Amino acid sequence: MDIRLDESLVTRARECAQAIAGDVWQHIDTHTTDSVERASLRLLGVVGVNEIDVPLVNVVVEHGRDLLSGGIVAPFVDLMRRSGTGAQTTAEGVAAGALSLQAVPAERRAAVERRAAELAKEGVGRVDAARRRREELVGKLADPVKPWVYVIVATGNIHEDVLQAKAAARAGADVIAVIRTTAQSLLDYVPYGLTTEGFGGTYATQENFHLMRAGLDEVGEELGRYVRLCNYASGLCMPEIAAMGSLERLDMMLNDSMYGIIFRNINMQRTFVDQYLARMVNARAGIIINTGEDNYLTTADALTKGFTVISSDFINEEFALRAGLEPWQIGIGHAFEINPATPDQVVYQIADAQLVRQLFPEASPKYMPPTKYMPGDIFMGHIIDAMFNFTGVFTNQSIQLLGMLTEALHTPLMQDRYLSIKNAKYVFESCRHLSEQFTVKPGSLIEQRANETLQKAVGQLEHVRGIGLFQALRDGEFADVKRDPEGGRGFDGVFTRAADYFNPFYGALAEGRLSGPPVGPAPGEHGN
Amino acid sequence: MQVKPYGDTRDDGVVQLSFTLPVPYSVKSTDVGKQFLERMGLHDVAVAEVKAIDPDFTFYVAFARTDVTIDPEEVKGDYLEVEQMDYYSINRLIKEGLGRKLIVVGAAIESDAHTVGIDAILNMKGFAGNYGLERYPEIEALNMGSQIPCEQLVKTALDMHADAILVSQIVTQKNIHVQNLTKLIELVEAEGVREKFIIIVGGPRINNAFAKELGYDAGFGPRTTPLEVASFLAQEARRRMWS
Numbered sequence: 001m002d003i004r005l006d007e008s009l010v011t012r013a014r015e016c017a018q019a020i021a022g023d024v025w026q027h028i029d030t031h032t033t034d035s036v037e038r039a040s041l042r043l044l045g046v047v048g049v050n051e052i053d054v055p056l057v058n059v060v061v062e063h064g065r066d067l068l069s070g071g072i073v074a075p076f077v078d079l080m081r082r083s084g085t086g087a088q089t090t091a092e093g094v095a096a097g098a099l100s101l102q103a104v105p106a107e108r109r110a111a112v113e114r115r116a117a118e119l120a121k122e123g124v125g126r127v128d129a130a131r132r133r134r135e136e137l138v139g140k141l142a143d144p145v146k147p148w149v150y151v152i153v154a155t156g157n158i159h160e161d162v163l164q165a166k167a168a169a170r171a172g173a174d175v176i177a178v179i180r181t182t183a184q185s186l187l188d189y190v191p192y193g194l195t196t197e198g199f200g201g202t203y204a205t206q207e208n209f210h211l212m213r214a215g216l217d218e219v220g221e222e223l224g225r226y227v228r229l230c231n232y233a234s235g236l237c238m239p240e241i242a243a244m245g246s247l248e249r250l251d252m253m254l255n256d257s258m259y260g261i262i263f264r265n266i267n268m269q270r271t272f273v274d275q276y277l278a279r280m281v282n283a284r285a286g287i288i289i290n291t292g293e294d295n296y297l298t299t300a301d302a303l304t305k306g307f308t309v310i311s312s313d314f315i316n317e318e319f320a321l322r323a324g325l326e327p328w329q330i331g332i333g334h335a336f337e338i339n340p341a342t343p344d345q346v347v348y349q350i351a352d353a354q355l356v357r358q359l360f361p362e363a364s365p366k367y368m369p370p371t372k373y374m375p376g377d378i379f380m381g382h383i384i385d386a387m388f389n390f391t392g393v394f395t396n397q398s399i400q401l402l403g404m405l406t407e408a409l410h411t412p413l414m415q416d417r418y419l420s421i422k423n424a425k426y427v428f429e430s431c432r433h434l435s436e437q438f439t440v441k442p443g444s445l446i447e448q449r450a451n452e453t454l455q456k457a458v459g460q461l462e463h464v465r466g467i468g469l470f471q472a473l474r475d476g477e478f479a480d481v482k483r484d485p486e487g488g489r490g491f492d493g494v495f496t497r498a499a500d501y502f503n504p505f506y507g508a509l510a511e512g513r514l515s516g517p518p519v520g521p522a523p524g525e526h527g528n
Numbered sequence: 529m530q531v532k533p534y535g536d537t538r539d540d541g542v543v544q545l546s547f548t549l550p551v552p553y554s555v556k557s558t559d560v561g562k563q564f565l566e567r568m569g570l571h572d573v574a575v576a577e578v579k580a581i582d583p584d585f586t587f588y589v590a591f592a593r594t595d596v597t598i599d600p601e602e603v604k605g606d607y608l609e610v611e612q613m614d615y616y617s618i619n620r621l622i623k624e625g626l627g628r629k630l631i632v633v634g635a636a637i638e639s640d641a642h643t644v645g646i647d648a649i650l651n652m653k654g655f656a657g658n659y660g661l662e663r664y665p666e667i668e669a670l671n672m673g674s675q676i677p678c679e680q681l682v683k684t685a686l687d688m689h690a691d692a693i694l695v696s697q698i699v700t701q702k703n704i705h706v707q708n709l710t711k712l713i714e715l716v717e718a719e720g721v722r723e724k725f726i727i728i729v730g731g732p733r734i735n736n737a738f739a740k741e742l743g744y745d746a747g748f749g750p751r752t753t754p755l756e757v758a759s760f761l762a763q764e765a766r767r768r769m770w771s
Contacts, residue, residue, distance in 0.1 A: 167582035182644045183674075199642060199698070299652045299659075409751075414548045418581040480663075481652055 016461035017318040034493035037072040039239035043123035120504035130249040131286040138518035144174040147400035154179035156198030162215035177230035185235025209248035242278035246285035256292035267491035279323030294335030294368035296479040302337040307456035327362035335368035351449035353395040369403030378405040389427035530597040553580035606737035622666040634694035635676035645696035692726040713743040
């Protein structure tokens with residue numbers, strides 16, 4: 001059901017995105033952040049908290065704050081060698097005040113860097129082991145048919161989350177996302193341990209990741225298909241959460257290059273540096289990232305500003321490719337947010353969704369449900385969701401985040417999730433091969449809308465290329481939100497790299513990366 | 529006049545229900561659901577759907593009749609009487625009536641670290657498909673975020689010559705919100721600036737009567753939209769300042 005598109009526009013869009021990202025790269029290559037350094041310590045194996053619940057990685061990075069422009073890894077590994085202990089014991093020593101970080105003297109430099117490179121390789125080896133385990137499980141069980149059915153759990157209590165996630169998987173969910181507690185993205189540390197209280201969601205902690213992973217593996221075994229787990233590598237601790245997720249075999253992470261800037265007022269200089277390491281980790285781990293363009297349409301109007309989603313998708317894609325993510329790992333974001341009162345709403349939605357599918361043929365588009373115009377009338381809401389599901393299967397999306405009939409009322413009840421999965425399954429199965437039966441009429445409304453949107457996106461990309469991405473964000477080009485390059489949260493955690501900046505993870509994560517998605521039989525091929 | 533739900537005949541009292549019980553489906557599930565609804569005082573229960581949605585959970589859709597009635601005239605309370613306006617008429621009212629922008633400052637005060645409420649009302653993105661106050665061309669809105677001491681909020685409001693102060697209180701453990709909210713009112717009264725501002729509060733445990741009791745001009749509960757807040761502010765400003 002392909003739409004005829006002006007291919008020269010697609011080429012121009014990618015050229016612009018390359019130039020825009022290339023421009024930002026000069027900043028990324030010359031800066032580090034406290035969160036990048038903390039993530040590096042986590043990959044070296046530092047876990048846990050001190051006696052007042054401050055994570056040890058925060059303690060060590062604060063302790064070595066004056067050394068951060070050179071990177072924390074060299075002084076930390078030097079300290080490990082001097083004290084003759086492992087990463088965890090060394091971090092505990094620093095926290096106890098028994099050990100102290102120093103600048104690495106020139107005579108020890110080469111040996112420290114050699115040792116650090118070995119340790120980085122070991123850390124990355126743990127990420128690889130998780131990826132291999134996923135490949136093994138998908139190969140043994142089965143890989144669900146797309147669009148994958150993606151639902152959220154958000155009780156605040158990890159035990160309740162696991163229970164509800166298992167129920168959702170049994171009802172047909174392929175991906176479970178655990179919504180984080182409100183405002184975790186603004187915490188400049190990652191909470192530790194199992195948690196049973198949260199507000200509007202559950203804390204993203206490594207232990208919670210671990211418990212949910214175990215629960216989904218268990219139900220996956222029962223159902224004979226691999227059930228994927230998603231969380232959020234976003235906010236002030238983006239690279240750290242990516243590191244934790246990679247070790248605990250998360251399969252998907254919301255990991256946008258600009259979301260935090262626009263919607264969480266996190267400093268842009270910080271975010272661009274953070275997203276690079278986070279995405280390198282995700283690339284290594286075989287994690288599918290999700291970009292967050294759907295959010296633009298919750299502030300800006302989907303009918304008139306739909307093109308901003310497309311231009312941002314191109315920029316996000318380019319940042320992702322530069323971090324080593326393969327196209328299948330890029331969950332390009334878009335959404336079904338045109339006002340249902342608009343005549344021909346679904347025609348426009350099909351045009352927009354099909355455009356994304358065609359512009360990113362090898363990616364895994366993530367299609368987000370209606371939220372902005374969801375009514376308290378759950379019966380009507382259920383029908384709007386059905387039209388969303390129809391558009392998703394008709395345009396061959398990869399990941400469908402299901403709408404809930406109670407959207408905007410409360411976090412999903414047990415039956416809400418069940419009803420919404422039932423809705424999606426019915427629509428997907430009943431319309432599975434529908435779009436193959438049709439061609440898009442030349443000159444039709446769908447063809448016009450898609451080309452017009454692409455044209456406008458290219459116009460915006462050319463404008464952004466001209467002024468630079470920092471200025472574009474300052475001007476409010478995306479989502480109508482304006483941000484100051486020097487403003488926002490976390491700016492005090494951005495450091496200009498010194499000439500001798502050293503971080504072995506950038507090299508170790510890129511070198512010898514595994515390739516390709518996990519491959520498994522279709523569900524039912526094992527007879528279960 | 530006493531009324532009952534109307535299904536397809538006056539006073540038939542028909543209600544529709546759906547719920548989930550945390551028990552496995554079994555041969556007696558239909559009766560379990562039926563008797564559960566009868567214990568709620570309903571009768572003529574018809575279980576339309578009973579289904580295992582998990583090995584340990586059973587989902588019901590049912591219809592039943594109630595004998596309970598209500599007289600709307602007897603429902604009394606301290607309600608906020610605001611004429612609900614749309615985005616354009618609110619902006620027009622401010623522009624034509626005030627002749628300048630309406631200035632509002634908002635924060636989650638004191639110990640409260642949650643911005644979800646104040647963000648829903650003030651941020652561009654808004655809530656439930658409603659734009660936040662920042663988006664209104666005729667409103668100048670400052671969102672100070674969370675954990676803002678009352679002193680700082682009042683000082684900012686004075687510096688900005690604000691017309692209104694919006695307070696959010698999400699956390700209510702051990703009634704901490706009452707202390708926080710009382711502190712703000714005591715502060716503006718002690719400074720002699722109470723009358724300079726329209727002061728309103730919102731949060732999951734807030735209602736208008738409770739807010740009035742604490743000395744606020746209005747209180748907004750859960751599911752309040754930016755439109756409701758903006759409608760109130762514009763009308764209250766008109767009442768106080770230009771009529």
